[in-house]
Amino acid sequence: xxxxxxxxxxxxxxxxxxxxxxxxxxxxxxxxxxxxxxxxxxxxxxxxxxxxxxxxxxxxxxxxxxxxxxxxxxxxxxxxxxxxxxxxxxxxxxxxxxxxxxxxxxxxxxxxxxxxxxxxxxxxxxxxxxxxxxxxxxxxxxxxxxxxxxxxxxxxxxxxxxxxxxxxxxxxxxxxxxxxxxxxxxxxxxxxxxxxxxxxxxxxxxxxxxxxxxxxxxxxxxxxxxxxxxxxxxxxxxxxxxxxxxxxxxxxxxxxxxxxxxxxxxxxxxxxxxxxxxxxxxxxxxxxxxxxxxxxxxxxxxxxxxxxxxxxxxxxxxxxxxxxxxxxxxxxxxxxxxxxxxxxxxxxxxxxxxxxxxxxxxxxxxxx
Amino acid sequence: xxxxxxxxxxxxxxxxxxxxxxxxxxxxxxxxxxxxxxxxxxxxxxxxxxxxxxxxxxxxxxxxxxxxxxxxxxxxxxxxxxxxxxxxxxxxxxxxxxxxxxxxxxxxxxxxxxxxxxxxxxxxxxxxxxxxxxxxxxxxxxxxxxxxxxxxxxxxxxxxxxxxxxxxxxxxxxxxxxxxxxxxxxxxxxxxxxxxxxxxxxxxxxxxxxxxxxxxxxxxxxxxxxxxxxxxxxxxxxxxxxxxxxxxxxxxxxxxxxxxxxxxxxxxxxxxxxxxxxxxxxxxxxxxxxxxxxxxxxxxxxxxxxxxxxxxxxxxxxxxxxxxxxxxxxxxxxxxxxxxxxxxxxxxxxxxxxxxxxxxxxxxxxxxxxxxxxxxxxxxxxxxxxxxxxxxxxxxxxxxxxxxxxxxxxxxxxxxxxxxxxxxxxxxxxxxxxxxxxxxxxxxxxxxxxxxxxxxxxxxxxxxxxxxxxxxxxxxxxxxxxxxxxxxxxxxxxxxxxxxxxxxxxxxxx
Numbered sequence: 093x094x095x096x097x098x099x100x101x102x103x104x105x106x107x108x109x110x111x112x113x114x115x116x117x118x119x120x121x122x123x124x125x126x127x128x129x130x131x132x133x134x135x136x137x138x139x140x141x142x143x144x145x146x147x148x149x150x151x152x153x154x155x156x157x158x159x160x161x162x163x164x165x166x167x168x169x170x171x172x173x174x175x176x177x178x179x180x181x182x183x184x185x186x187x188x189x190x191x192x193x194x195x196x197x198x199x200x201x202x203x204x205x206x207x208x209x210x211x212x213x214x215x216x217x218x219x220x221x222x223x224x225x226x227x228x229x230x231x232x233x234x235x236x237x238x239x240x241x242x243x244x245x246x247x248x249x250x251x252x253x254x255x256x257x258x259x260x261x262x263x264x265x266x267x268x269x270x271x272x273x274x275x276x277x278x279x280x281x282x283x284x285x286x287x288x289x290x291x292x293x294x295x296x297x298x299x300x301x302x303x304x305x306x307x308x309x310x311x312x313x314x315x316x317x318x319x320x321x322x323x324x325x326x327x328x329x330x331x332x333x334x335x336x337x338x339x340x341x342x343x344x345x346x347x348x349x350x351x352x353x354x355x356x357x358x359x360x361x362x363x364x365x366x367x368x369x370x371x372x373x374x375x376x377x378x379x380x381x382x383x384x385x386x387x388x389x390x391x392x393x394x395x396x397x398x399x400x401x402x403x404x405x406x407x408x409x410x411x412x413x414x415x416x417x418x419x420x421x422x423x424x425x426x427x428x429x430x431x432x433x434x435x436x437x438x439x440x441x442x443x444x445x446x447x448x449x450x451x452x453x454x455x456x457x458x459x460x
Numbered sequence: 461x462x463x464x465x466x467x468x469x470x471x472x473x474x475x476x477x478x479x480x481x482x483x484x485x486x487x488x489x490x491x492x493x494x495x496x497x498x499x500x501x502x503x504x505x506x507x508x509x510x511x512x513x514x515x516x517x518x519x520x521x522x523x524x525x526x527x528x529x530x531x532x533x534x535x536x537x538x539x540x541x542x543x544x545x546x547x548x549x550x551x552x553x554x555x556x557x558x559x560x561x562x563x564x565x566x567x568x569x570x571x572x573x574x575x576x577x578x579x580x581x582x583x584x585x586x587x588x589x590x591x592x593x594x595x596x597x598x599x600x601x602x603x604x605x606x607x608x609x610x611x612x613x614x615x616x617x618x619x620x621x622x623x624x625x626x627x628x629x630x631x632x633x634x635x636x637x638x639x640x641x642x643x644x645x646x647x648x649x650x651x652x653x654x655x656x657x658x659x660x661x662x663x664x665x666x667x668x669x670x671x672x673x674x675x676x677x678x679x680x681x682x683x684x685x686x687x688x689x690x691x692x693x694x695x696x697x698x699x700x701x702x703x704x705x706x707x708x709x710x711x712x713x714x715x716x717x718x719x720x721x722x723x724x725x726x727x728x729x730x731x732x733x734x735x736x737x738x739x740x741x742x743x744x745x746x747x748x749x750x751x752x753x754x755x756x757x758x759x760x761x762x763x764x765x766x767x768x769x770x771x772x773x774x775x776x777x778x779x780x781x782x783x784x785x786x787x788x789x790x791x792x793x794x795x796x797x798x799x800x801x802x803x804x805x806x807x808x809x810x811x812x813x814x815x816x817x818x819x820x821x822x823x824x825x826x827x828x829x830x831x832x833x834x835x836x837x838x839x840x841x842x843x844x845x846x847x848x849x850x851x852x853x854x855x856x857x858x859x860x861x862x863x864x865x866x867x868x869x870x871x872x873x874x875x876x877x878x879x880x881x882x883x884x885x886x887x888x889x890x891x892x893x894x895x896x897x898x899x900x901x902x903x904x905x906x907x908x909x910x911x912x913x914x915x916x917x918x919x920x921x922x923x924x925x926x927x928x929x930x931x932x933x934x935x936x937x938x939x940x941x942x943x944x945x946x947x948x949x950x951x952x953x954x955x956x957x958x959x960x961x962x963x964x965x966x967x968x969x970x
Contacts, residue, residue, distance in 0.1 A: 213825065215818055215970050242825055272826075352819060417970035418816060420850040421660050421957070432659045433938075433954050440956040444913075444920050452809065452816050453678055453963050454660060454848035457970075 093153060098123040099172035100163075101156045103191040104293055107147035112137055113190055117173075127151060162294065167283075168267055169194040185312040185338050189291045193267035196287035199260055199313065204378045205235035206343075207310045207335070209328050210244030210320035215353050216451060217416050218321030219247040220460050221345055225318060226251025228371045230259065234378070237262065237314045239306060240288070244320045246275045253281050260287040260313065264306035266296035304330045311335035315378050318343040318368060322356030329356065341377055343368045397447050406430055410438040414448055418455040463550035463557055466564045466593065467528075467543035468584035469535055472795035473709045473750065475587025477564075480540060481527040482547035489521035493544075495528035498536045507569050508545045515573035515620045517549060524548065534792055536747060539578045542567030542597070542623065549624060559627045563595045564588045566602075573620040577601030579715035582708050585609045597623055603636045604722035605712060608705065610638070648694045648726075653865040654687075657856035661688055664847035664958055666869055669695055670876040671892035671937030674781075674803035674842060676766070678963065679849030680813040685806040686731070689762040692804065693727040694866035696759070697874050703758050706798060710750050710757055728759035730801075734768035738776045748788040748795040753780055756801040766805040767834045775838045777803075803842060807835070809964065816970055832964060844893055844930050845958040876940040892937045897929050904936055905946035913949050917956065927961040934958055 102113065102123035116137055120126045126134070131148060138144035163170060171178050172191040179198055182188045199205050208226055210218055226236050226248035236252040238245040240261035252259035261282055265271050267290040270279050282288055290296075291305065307330045311317055317335040319342070322328040332342055342365040347354020361367050366377055398408055406428075413419075413427040425435045439456050442448040449459045465480045491505045505526070512519055526544055528535050543565040549555050566584060568576040581602040586609050588596055595613045598606055603616035613635040617623045625631040655662065661677070665688055668675040677685040699707065707724045711717050717724070732741060732752045743751035753761060763769060780786040784800040810828040814820035823831075880891055887899050895903055906914065918928055932947070935955035939947045 213818065217970070274829075419970075420848065422657065422850060425659050432663050433950075436660070436663075436957040437950045437953040440953040443956075444916055444953075452848065453846050454957060455816060 093127075093156070095124065096170065096172070097156055097160055098127050099174075099191055100160050100170055101150065102126060103170075103172065104156075104159070105147055105150045107143035107145075107150075108137065110187070110190060117190075122174075159294070163193070166268060166294075167195065168294075179313065182309070182312055185308060187308060188312075189309065192289050192291060193293060194287060194289050195267065195283045196260075196285075197258075198287055198289075199235035199237070199258055203233060203235050203258075204375075205237055205260075205314045206374065206378065207237045207314040207317045207331065208244070208248035208320060209238060209310065209317060209331050211322050211326055211328065211353065211356075212241055212243035212245075213353075214243040214247075214321050215351075216418055216457055217347070218244055218353065220416060222247035222320045223251035223254070224460065225320065225345075225368075225371065225374075226259070227255045227257075229374065230255040230257025232371065232375055233257075234375070235260065235314075237310055239264065239303075239310055240275055240278060240282075242272050242274065246278055248320070249275075249278050249282060249286075253278070253285070256285070258286055260289065262306050262309045262313070263288060263290035263292070264303040265298035266290065266292045266294055268294050269296065269298065271298045303327065307331040308334040308338075311338055311340055314340060316341035316343055316374065318345065318374065319357050319360055319365070320345050321347065321353055323352055324355045324359065326356050332360065341366060343374055343377075345369075401445055401447065403442075404438070406434050407438040407442060410435055411442055411447055414442075414456060414458040416458050416460065418451040418457040421454040421456065424456060461551045461553060463547050463555075463560065465543040465547040465550070465560050466562075467540055467566060468564060468587060469533070469537065469539065470580045470583060470713055471533075471793070472748065473583055473713050473754075473797055475584035476533065477587065477591060478533070478535065478540070479529045480543040480547045481529065482544070482551040483525045483527075484548070484551040485523050485525075487523035489523065491524045491526075493526040493528075495526075495531050496534050497528065498534060500538055501528070501535045501540055504538070504541050504544055507541055507571065508548065510571045511541070511569040511573045511620055512545055512548070514571060515624075517552075517554060517624075519548070519552065524551075534747075537578065537580070538568035538576075539566045539580075539584075541569035542575060542599075542617075542620070545569060545620060546623060546627070555624060555627045559629075562593060563597060563627075564593050565597045565623075567597070567599045567617070569620060575599045575617045575619055575623070577719075579717075580713045581605050582609070582705070582712040585612060585614070586705070586709070588612055597626070601719060604719070605708065605717055607636045607638050608708070608722050648691075648866065650691045650694060651866045652691050652695060652869055653863045655684060655691065655863060656859065656861070657852045658684055658688065658849065660957070661685075661847055661849050662864075662869075664845060665692055666695065666873065667934060667937050667941065667958065668692075668804075668845055669802065670873045670941050671880070671933065672802055672890075673844035673893045673934060673937065675805075675958075676843040676846040676960070677804070677806040677849055678809050678846060679806070680808065680817075680851060683849040683851045685849055686762070686764060689731070689760065689764075689804045689806065690729055691866065692760050692802070693729045695869045695873055696727050696802075697870065697877060699725060699727060699758060707757055710754050710797065714750055714755065716755070728756050729762065730756040730759065731762040731764060734763070734765045736769070736773065738770070738773045741773055742776050742780065742786055743788055743795075743797050746790070747792070748790060748797075750797045750799075751786075753777065753786065753799040753801060754797040757798050759801055761801045761803050763803070763805040766807040766839060767831065771834075771836055771838065774836075774842065777842060778838065781842060805839075805843060809848075818970060840960060841926075843960055845934055846960050846963055847958055872941055875943075876937065879940050879943075880937075892933050892940070895929075895933050895936065897925070900929065900932055904932055904939075907946065910947060910949050910952060913952055917952070921956075921959070921961060923961060927959065931955050931959050 222244040230236050230252035236259040238248045249259050311331050311334045344357040344360040344365040345368050409428050413424050425432050448456050462483045467478045467480050468475050469478050577599045582605050585606045589609050589612045597615045600616040600618045606614045615633045616636050626633045704723045711724050730752050741752050780799045785798045787796045809815045810823045811831045812823050935947050935952045938954050939951040
């Protein structure tokens with residue numbers, strides 16, 4: 093068998109945790125030796141016979157070969173610790189992965205990388221900001237790392253893809269599983285112009301235990317972590333804690349004080365995280381070469397849109413009533429003090445022109 | 461001796477003529493009834509004999525044969541008690557046979573000879589009019605309902621002796637006067653002016669009624685969806701006399717008429733619970749009876765919690781909504797019930813109802829998706845317009861603002877209906893919601909600006925042909941309310957606010 097295959101077997105072998113496997117590597121020095129090791133030699137690493145038996149029985153060459161070929165057929169690369177293209181950054185973290193499964197490419201280690209993370213249940217403010225930072229940081233050459241999850245993660249990837257920038261997704265499930273399904277389009281795009289990695293092989297279903305492990309890889313790959321939106325108790329903070337342990341910079345996007353969806357971010361700032369209001373805030377701290385990008389404040393530049401498009405007087409008033417958060421049409425009618433029919437017309441015309449979005453029936457928000 | 465009395469029975473919501481024949485001859489005493497009878501009709505023999513005895517008529521024991529013809533129609537109900545007893549008395553010679561020609565009789569008897577009210581009177585009396593029968597004798601309780609039929613003399617009887625005395629001429633009854641209250645002013649206990657705020661929902665309701673578009677409400681519990689739905693009949697035009705008669709027939713057949721009111725004068729509002737079965741909604745039973753959709757004829761059918769209804773129940777409504785009537789087939793024949801109603805439905809945007817307000821909504825997005833997955837194509841296809849609803853805040857709820865009354869809104873709707881009637885007559889339809897796609901361009905009369913806008917919208921919202929058709933129909937109605945002959949850009953733009961496509965999008969929370 094090939095050296096790759098011994099590693100592949102060792103990575104997939106059941107019955108031993110990653111910590112045990114690391115200890116075995118320390119003792120035996122390579123998976124090949126472990127594969128041919130005597131049972132007596134291996135026994136001390138296991139405290140239960142069942143686990144031991146599982147481990148021993150997995151030494152089946154035909155099966156290993158079959159599974160490995162399956163991997164190759166799907167265009168998935170297997171990268172172990174001692175491989176050349178194993179990311180250097182992972183060697184620096186306290187609990188490095190033994191091996192990884194990869195679709196696409198790893199980010200260029202010379203370039204700055206940032207993890208953009210946050211809640212799955214996010215507001216429109218959160219998702220728009222994640223998309224914005226994904227896009228603008230991507231445009232500035234920063235590699236965008238995230239977890240391909242619902243909400244903030246997905247939006248950050250989406251933003252990066254909009255800018256045709258490199259973005260890497262780190263999965264908490266098997267490399268061939270698309271979870272959540274709604275991000276299917278991201279999976280397809282990122283395989284081609286980005287990368288997807290996972291520590292789990294074919295067919296591993298997502299479960300709660302896998303996600304904290306995934307989070308250490310997200311922070312491990314990045315130079316900094318940007319938290320876009322998180323509640324007080326959020327899984328996001330596992331990533332932040334691991335990032336701190338690994339010595340990464342922590343950035344947080346401030347939210348309104350009363351907003352429970354931003355409370356976690358505000359707390360981070362209170363505890364000393366870098367406050368982010370502009371893309372350049374991040375670029376300066378991470379010493380990126382490119383600093384000139386769009387400013388957040390330019391996003392909601394009402395004047396510009398009004399100048400660019402010839403708006404009717406009513407439409408101008410209605411446009412000025414719009415905010416980033418969706419508002420129910422009655423609220424807008426109330427603010428604008430115009431007949432409801434007129435407001436509806438204006439809102440829909442603005443939507444068609446690209447100045448507003450309808451997030452749900454009769455809820456409108458400013459298009460960023 | 462032989463005698464013959466006319467009576468009637470129901471077939472769906474239409475009447476049917478039944479002849480009751482009686483023959484009394486010598487032989488072993490017996491009471492025999494024939495003619496495809498249901499058991500309640502068969503039981504009539506006991507009621508009739510006892511009622512006759514208690515009313516003071518002697519029936520000597522003889523061989524009695526009663527036949528209800530035509531023999532191939534199944535006879536149901538208790539309406540034949542009175543005609544059977546009169547036929548019997550005539551056969552015994554109490555009543556001259558010539559008096560029974562041209563008289564139709566309906567009524568149930570109690571054992572002491574009282575005549576009791578029955579259901580389904582109006583369709584039978586109306587049928588009698590069509591058959592040129594000049595006189596109808598029926599229970600006192602049913603006189604108001606029957607009296608609305610013109611050209612027929614209605615005699616109402618409280619007991620059997622009255623009928624016999626009338627027929628023998630010893631004491632004639634007076635025909636019932638037409639009981640239609642001229643002073644009838646349609647009064648609703650509810651009014652639109654009671655609804656504070658909810659600007660967009662009211663506007664949507666007005667447009668929906670003006671073009672008879674089916675409307676879907678989306679919103680949290682307690683926002684006032686049912687409140688608006690309940691008031692929709694108050695802004696619909698009054699029922700015409702013909703419509704009233706048709707509606708009364710349905711209610712008469714179901715035994716749901718108000719005994720104090722001859723006619724149903726108010727547009728119905730039906731709000732069945734979501735556990736309703738397909739049969740109860742569409743109409744059914746061994747002998748089919750009208751269902752909720754027919755009871756909502758010329759009015760409003762409100763399906764609250766649309767997602768909780770069974771999918772196949774909703775699916776069943778497809779044909780009736782398109783045809784305006786429902787045909788139910790049974791072994792004995794097929795029955796057609798009219799059901800020309802406006803469909804209103806309401807649903808929550810998520811299981812807890814508060815989405816997109818994330819400070820209140822506690823649902824996760826998979827939960828929301830699972831919930832919305834119940835919203836099937838057949839359901840969405842039934843609806844023409846959608847509108848979101850939100851809870852009012854304190855200022856709106858207790859503000860001083862005076863809201864429009866139902867009457868004001870109704871005036872605009874009557875006008876819009878008149879315009880539509882005139883415009884759509886050549887196409888054989890009545891309301892904008894029925895405009896077929898091939899006639900759309902001719903009816904909407906778009907100019908270049910509007911056609912460009914339509915193209916932009918089609919691409920922007922990624923519309924289907926059906927989605928675009930619905931938007932244009934609604935735009936036509938908005939133009940009608942605006943007294944505009946052609947559909948203009950602003951009408952189309954407003955119609956977009958009520959479109960049925962992409963009700964929910966990703967990342968819309970706040």
